[in-house]
Amino acid sequence: MHLHTYYERGRHVNISIFGLGYVGAVSAVCLAKQGHRIIGVDTNPVKVDLMNKGIAPIVEPGVGELLQQAVTSGRLSATTNLTDAVQHTDLSLVCVGTPSSANGSLNLDQVLRVAEQAGQALRLKNTYHGLVIRSTVLPGTVEKAASVIARESGKQLGRDFGVADNPEFLREGTSVFDFENPPYTVVGGTDETIVNMLAQMYAGISAPFHAVKVREAELLKYACNSFHAVKVTFANEIGAVCKKLGIDSHAVMKIFIEDTKLNISPYYLKPGFAFGGSCLPKDVRAITYEARRLDVAAPLLQSLMPSNDAQIQRTIDWVVQTKRRKIGILGLSFKQDTDDLRESPIVTVVEALIGKGYDLSIYDANVNIARLMGANKTYIEQEIPHISSLMKSSMEEVLEHAEVIVIANKGEGFRHILGKLKPGQMVYDLVRIAEERNTEHGHYEGICW
Numbered sequence: 001m002h003l004h005t006y007y008e009r010g011r012h013v014n015i016s017i018f019g020l021g022y023v024g025a026v027s028a029v030c031l032a033k034q035g036h037r038i039i040g041v042d043t044n045p046v047k048v049d050l051m052n053k054g055i056a057p058i059v060e061p062g063v064g065e066l067l068q069q070a071v072t073s074g075r076l077s078a079t080t081n082l083t084d085a086v087q088h089t090d091l092s093l094v095c096v097g098t099p100s101s102a103n104g105s106l107n108l109d110q111v112l113r114v115a116e117q118a119g120q121a122l123r124l125k126n127t128y129h130g131l132v133i134r135s136t137v138l139p140g141t142v143e144k145a146a147s148v149i150a151r152e153s154g155k156q157l158g159r160d161f162g163v164a165d166n167p168e169f170l171r172e173g174t175s176v177f178d179f180e181n182p183p184y185t186v187v188g189g190t191d192e193t194i195v196n197m198l199a200q201m202y203a204g205i206s207a208p209f210h211a212v213k214v215r216e217a218e219l220l221k222y223a224c225n226s227f228h229a230v231k232v233t234f235a236n237e238i239g240a241v242c243k244k245l246g247i248d249s250h251a252v253m254k255i256f257i258e259d260t261k262l263n264i265s266p267y268y269l270k271p272g273f274a275f276g277g278s279c280l281p282k283d284v285r286a287i288t289y290e291a292r293r294l295d296v297a298a299p300l301l302q303s304l305m306p307s308n309d310a311q312i313q314r315t316i317d318w319v320v321q322t323k324r325r326k327i328g329i330l331g332l333s334f335k336q337d338t339d340d341l342r343e344s345p346i347v348t349v350v351e352a353l354i355g356k357g358y359d360l361s362i363y364d365a366n367v368n369i370a371r372l373m374g375a376n377k378t379y380i381e382q383e384i385p386h387i388s389s390l391m392k393s394s395m396e397e398v399l400e401h402a403e404v405i406v407i408a409n410k411g412e413g414f415r416h417i418l419g420k421l422k423p424g425q426m427v428y429d430l431v432r433i434a435e436e437r438n439t440e441h442g443h444y445e446g447i448c449w
Contacts, residue, residue, distance in 0.1 A: 012036045013201045016085035016092045020047045024095030025058050030179040032070035034204040039085045040078035051078035062176040086121035091130045098135045115145040119152025130194040132164045139215040162194030167221035184208040188217025237298040244294040271448035273430035274311040274345035276334035281343045312345045316352050328402025331409030332364040339366040346408035361401040363392045
């Protein structure tokens with residue numbers, strides 16, 4: 001099958017949807033509205049009967065009207081026969097439940113059962129078929145489903161069938177609008193054919209289409225929902241402190257969200273090293289102390305410093321596990337283009353390594369200037385003279401000395417070191433100066449990637 005068969009402008013895809021709960025029902029009516037031919041599949045005959053009568057099996061604004069239109073036009077029908085649905089469609093969307101187990105783990109029984117049944121159905125099919133997991137699943141689930149399908153069908157992944165993850169971003173109460181106006185569409189597929197099929201399926205949706213690695217797609221939904229939970233909890237904890245102090249929390253947060261440069265922005269949302277400097281650590285300590293003084297439970301705020309400390313410890317642990325003694329540090333200030341060493345997290349790393357007897361060399365152009373004439377001259381001389389003595393005058397001196405190099409900020413020239421590494425040198429990047437993990441001669445690794 002030609003990879004672009006399903007990406008002809010205006011071509012509609014025949015789609016079966018497994019699971020006619022909330023996500024399945026909304027997906028069915030919205031895709032039928034786009035002109036695709038939909039077969040809904042559910043083990044519950046009552047849901048199937050309701051769908052075939054044009055009666056919505058869920059309560060959601062807009063779904064009932066769209067369902068009636070889809071059934072009347074002949075673009076949507078429902079059945080309990082999964083095998084028949086697979087035979088008559090090109091693509092199957094898995095929208096079954098993934099509930100929590102008693103211990104908090106994700107229960108994949110329904111997803112894997114559908115994969116097993118789909119695999120058995122594919123034994124009888126001679127054309128390519130795509131299985132798309134819309135249910136929220138952890139990384140590795142697509143691989144498990146693909147393995148089950150291959151086992152049950154006797155077919156080859158990538159040639160006879162493909163599997164993809166396509167997370168949904170639907171809010172109850174506004175799901176039809178959300179389906180038709182998503183922030184983006186994300187697909188992680190096992191092969192190009194299934195990605196192209198999904199691109200065609202979503203051709204009528206005006207939103208960026210991101211084809212990513214399978215595990216990236218699987219994890220994205222958890223990143224989104226966890227961040228939403230963080231935002232709700234953060235606002236509630238600030239609100240609890242405000243109430244104790246007699247402050248209008250809504251007035252505070254109304255101004256807070258107007259800052260789209262830092263507060264509501266991508267600025268801080270890039271995995272990397274710990275935060276530091278003269279403001280963040282001090283102010284986090286102050287607000288958490290005030291919460292304790294007011295007897296306000298603020299576990300999210302109180303977790304920030306321990307979590308930050310854990311990020312620092314990850315760097316120390318990584319250096320220790322290399323079993324090498326000569327360590328080079330590029331960047332000593334808490335971020336590039338400053339000489340500020342106050343609560344710089346890399347200073348904590350350096351002090352820990354000195355205490356463990358490591359042989360260190362350090363380079364930071366801005367700190368070198370500060371040693372001579374900057375505002376931090378006194379701090380350097382009085383607070384960290386033991387570190388000051390380890391400073392080198394050039395990046396090349398550090399590269400010549402070190403077996404392991406830690407890049408702690410995005411200082412000028414640091415991104416060029418990968419082409420200067422000696423065989424066997426190791427680089428631990430805390431700020432992501434490069435996209436690739438490995439260099440031609442040395443070893444390159446990031447703290448969070």
